[in-house]
Structures are given as C-alpha cells and as structure tokens.
Amino acid sequence: MTAFRFHWKKTFAMLALAGLAGAQVAHAADVELLPAGLLTATTAEQTKPGQYRKAGPWRIGVSWAGMGNSWIVQLIAEMRHAAAQDKNIGEFLFTEANWQPAKQVADVEDLMTKKVDLLIIGPISQAVGAPLIEKAAKAGIPVVTLGSYGRTVPSTTEIWAGGRIFGQQGGEFLRKELGGKGNLWVFRGIAGVDEEQQRYDGLKKAIEGSNLKITNEVFGDWNYAKSKQICENLVLSGQQGDGIWFSGAEMTRACIDVFKETGKPLVPMTGEANNGFLRVWKNAGVKTVAPIVTPGLGTAVVRASSALLKGEPLYRSYFSMPTPIARDQLDKFYRPELNDSYWMPTALPEAKIVETYRTK
Numbered sequence: 001m002t003a004f005r006f007h008w009k010k011t012f013a014m015l016a017l018a019g020l021a022g023a024q025v026a027h028a029a030d031v032e033l034l035p036a037g038l039l040t041a042t043t044a045e046q047t048k049p050g051q052y053r054k055a056g057p058w059r060i061g062v063s064w065a066g067m068g069n070s071w072i073v074q075l076i077a078e079m080r081h082a083a084a085q086d087k088n089i090g091e092f093l094f095t096e097a098n099w100q101p102a103k104q105v106a107d108v109e110d111l112m113t114k115k116v117d118l119l120i121i122g123p124i125s126q127a128v129g130a131p132l133i134e135k136a137a138k139a140g141i142p143v144v145t146l147g148s149y150g151r152t153v154p155s156t157t158e159i160w161a162g163g164r165i166f167g168q169q170g171g172e173f174l175r176k177e178l179g180g181k182g183n184l185w186v187f188r189g190i191a192g193v194d195e196e197q198q199r200y201d202g203l204k205k206a207i208e209g210s211n212l213k214i215t216n217e218v219f220g221d222w223n224y225a226k227s228k229q230i231c232e233n234l235v236l237s238g239q240q241g242d243g244i245w246f247s248g249a250e251m252t253r254a255c256i257d258v259f260k261e262t263g264k265p266l267v268p269m270t271g272e273a274n275n276g277f278l279r280v281w282k283n284a285g286v287k288t289v290a291p292i293v294t295p296g297l298g299t300a301v302v303r304a305s306s307a308l309l310k311g312e313p314l315y316r317s318y319f320s321m322p323t324p325i326a327r328d329q330l331d332k333f334y335r336p337e338l339n340d341s342y343w344m345p346t347a348l349p350e351a352k353i354v355e356t357y358r359t360k
Contacts, residue, residue, distance in 0.1 A: 031307045031314060033159070033300040034347060038322060041315035042148075047156060052142045053311030054117055057090025060305055061111030063132070064146075065124040066099035068190065069222045069250050070341040071274070071295055077356070078298035078347055079120075086306050099190060101128045108132040112139060118305045122146035125194045126153065142308050144301050147194070148319060157304050161320035162293040163195060167202020167247070169324045170270030173289040174212065174243045177268040181211035182242030185234060187220045187227060187255070189247040199247045215239065220251040228254035235262050244269040249277035249290070253340075256280050273325055273333065275357070276340025282330060290325035290333075296347035 033039050060083065064076065076094070083092040093111060097104035104124055111119060112135070119136045121143060123129025130153045133143050137154040145155040148163065174184065186203065189196035216234055220227030227250070234241065235258055246252040249272030257280075259266050268287040271277045273294075281288055297320065307314055322345075325333050333344055342357040 031303070031312050033303045033307075033318065034294070034296050034320070035345075038294055038296060038345060039159070039300060039318050039320045042317045042319045043315055045316040046313045047308065047316070049313050050311040051313075052118075052156070052308040054309050056088035056309070058088055058117040058309050059091040059093065059115065060089055060118050060120065060302075061108075061114065061116035062092070062094045062120045062122075063104055063107045063111060064094070064096045064122045065104065065193070066097055068099075069248065070276075071222075071248075071272075071293070071343050074341070074343050074346070075295040075298040078295055079302055080298075081348060081352060082299040082302035086302065088306060088309070089302075097124065099124060099193070101125075104128055105132065108136065112136060112141065116141065118309055119143045120146070120301050120305060123194075125192065129153065142305075144304050144308070146297060146301055148317060150317070156308060156316075157314050158317040159297055159300050159304060160318075161297060162291075163198035164202035164205070165321050166291045166293060167199035167204075167245075168206045169202075169291045170245050170289065171203040171206025173270060173324075174245060174268055175207055175210055177287055178212065178243050182213075183215040183240050184212055185216045185218075185241040185244045186214050187218055187230070187244065187246045187248075187251045189219070189222045191219050196247060203245050212243075216241065220247075220254070222248040222250060224250045224254045227251035228258055231255040231258040232262070235259065235264055241267060243267050246270050246272075248272060249274040252288075253277055253280050256284055256286060260284065273344050274340070275335055275338050275342040275344065278325075278330060278334040279336070279340060282334060288327075292320075292322045292324060292345070294320055294322075294345050294347075295343045296345060299347035 083089050095107035097107055101124055119141050126149055133153050133155055136143050142156040145158045148158050148160040188200055218230050220230055231254055252269055252271045253276055266286045271288045271290040273290045273292040304314055338357040339359045
C-alpha cells in the first residue's frame with residue numbers, strides 16, 4: 001500500500017490541466033487502462049513515443065508489499081489474468097514481501113538480477129519504495145508504481161486510488177450523519193503502511209473543526225478476525241461510540257457481526273465496495289457509505305506495462321476516485337449470486353467473475 005499525496009484542490013487542478021492538454025496529447029489518452037470513469041490522468045506530463053519500446057516476449061517483474069485481505073487477493077488475480085492474456089509477456093515474475101521492508105528490498109534486487117524488462121512495484125511505504133524505484137530507473141528499467149508520490153519518486157508511471165480521498169469520503173459521511181458531534185471509534189489498517197496513514201489523515205481532515213471526537217483508535221490490520229475481537233472488547237466495555245470509521249470493509253463486517261451478536265443497536269459506520277459488505281448492508285440496514293477502490297488497478301498496471309514496452313506514450317500519473325456507493329445505489333452494485341470475497345468494480349471478464357466468485 002502506498003500514499004496518496006494530492007490534496008483535493010491540487011488534484012482537481014491537475015485533472016483540469018490534463019483535460020486542457022488533451023487536444024495536444026490525445027495519443028496518450030488512446031491507451032485505455034480501465035473503463036471510462038474509473039481512472040483519470042492527473043498530469044499532462046507523459047512518456048515519449050517509443051521511449052521504452054522493446055521487442056517481446058517480455059520479462060516483467062512484480063514486487064508487491066504483502067497479503068492480508070480479499071481485496072489484495074483479487075487485485076493480484078486481476079494482475080495475473082491481464083498478464084496471461086498478453087501474448088507479448090513471456091514471463092511474469094511475481095514476488096510478495098509479507099510487509100517486511102528487508103524482504104521487499106531483496107525481492108527487487110533479485111528481479112533486477114534476472115534482467116526484467118519492466119518492474120511493477122507496490123511499495124510498503126515511500127521510504128522503502130523510493131530507493132528501489134530510483135535504483136531500477138538508474139538501471140534503465142521502466143517502473144510502474146502502484147501508488148502516488150509525485151515528483152519525489154522517479155516512477156515512469158504511477159497508478160493508484162484510495163488514500164486521503166478514501167478517508168475523507170467516510171469522514172464526511174459520518175460528520176453529516178451525526179450532525180458534526182459525538183464520539184467516534186476509529187479502526188485503522190496496518191501500522192506503518194503509507195496507505196493506512198493517508199486514509200487516517202483524510203478522516204482527520206474531514207472532521208476538522210467539528211465536535212466529533214475520536215475516543216477509541218485501534219489497528220485492525222484490515223483483517224476480519226482481528227477486528228472482530230477488538231470490536232467485541234469495545235462493545236463489552238460499555239464505552240459509547242456514536243459512529244465508527246473503518247479503513248477497510250472487512251473490519252466493518254466484523255463489527256456489524258459483533259453488534260448483531262451482542263444485541264447492540266447499530267450506529268453509522270463506513271464501509272467499502274465489497275460484495276460481502278454490501279450483503280451485510282442490505283440485510284442489516286446499517287447507515288453507511290461505501291468508497292470505491294477498484295481491484296482493477298491490477299489490470300491497469302499490467303496494461304500500462306504493456307503500453308510502455310510497446311513504445312506507446314502514457315501519462316506519468318493516474319488516479320481512481322469514483323463517487324462512493326450510497327444507499328440508493330446499493331442494488332446496482334450488489335450481486336447476491338457472488339460470494340463475499342468479490343470487490344467491485346472489476347476489470348475481469350464476466351465469465352471469470354462467475355467462475356471465481358459464484359456462491360456454491
């Protein structure tokens with residue numbers, strides 16, 4: 001997971017700049033990384049035509065930060081599927097660092113010794129990833145980064161979602177729902193991961209100047225089992241929580257289950273665009289909102305890699321920030337025939353979705 005370092009005003013200014021430049025650099029926009037509305041260029045800067053062109057078959061290396069939840073599993077599945085469909089990709093070398101910085105450093109160094117034609121990296125943090133990206137770039141290896149760092153990191157192309165915007169969307173929902181006052185429980189992700197910190201920073205920004213007070217702040221690691229135990233302890237302690245902000249929907253599902261099992265009335269909670277969460281939302285009737293972080297980013301980074309190695313120009317950075325799912329859109333997104341591990345929207349073909357996620 002990585003950081004989103006654009007503020008709202010800066011983001012929209014950059015989007016406007018990209019739009020104004022569209023007439024001059026339309027050929028960069030011809031490369032579709034994800035369907036319209038899911039991914040937008042956030043800068044007018046782009047690679048040069050033919051800059052990274054290389055004859056196939058290509059050897060592409062992937063260094064991913066770590067596992068931990070079904071969203072990551074699906075993103076990786078989308079990455080692998082996209083690579084398998086590309087006849088120019090001869091080898092797709094995937095590594096995973098188990099959230100250990102030393103392991104990610106070793107993984108990237110090993111991939112470089114194998115002379116990969118391009119590196120895809122999802123850094124644990126900027127501190128870990130920046131030197132690795134710089135090392136690859138100095139060796140002439142183009143780097144597609146799952147993350148948004150801006151000019152501080154020499155990525156060839158950056159693609160990401162979530163971050164500060166995710167946190168703000170949930171925080172703004174709670175602020176409005178609770179009338180700007182009350183006690184909040186806050187369930188954060190994995191400590192030390194940039195994406196986690198950025199989501200939390202977005203929450204803090206959203207409630208700034210209100211009478212909402214964070215009375216309990218815990219790390220659920222984006223994990224159902226751990227979060228269920230933490231939530232159970234909070235509920236049984238008798239402490240008041242008027243609303244709950246979650247850094248990920250598997251933690252939300254866990255807490256909703258605790259409230260149901262203990263007979264405690266539900267309070268407003270934030271969620272995410274996950275089918276299991278939408279199922280609970282529909283059945284429990286909880287007041288919530290579901291920010292969208294598409295696992296289709298996995299497909300996007302592979303398509304970006306292929307485009308670069310074909311010599312096609314790409315913008316330097318892209319970001320996904322669709323409008324969150326509200327109550328009146330629930331039935332549009334929820335798929336009762338699919339299991340709880342499915343995240344949307346996806347770039348997987350329908351046949352693959354059904355094969356992988358249909359309930360037995």
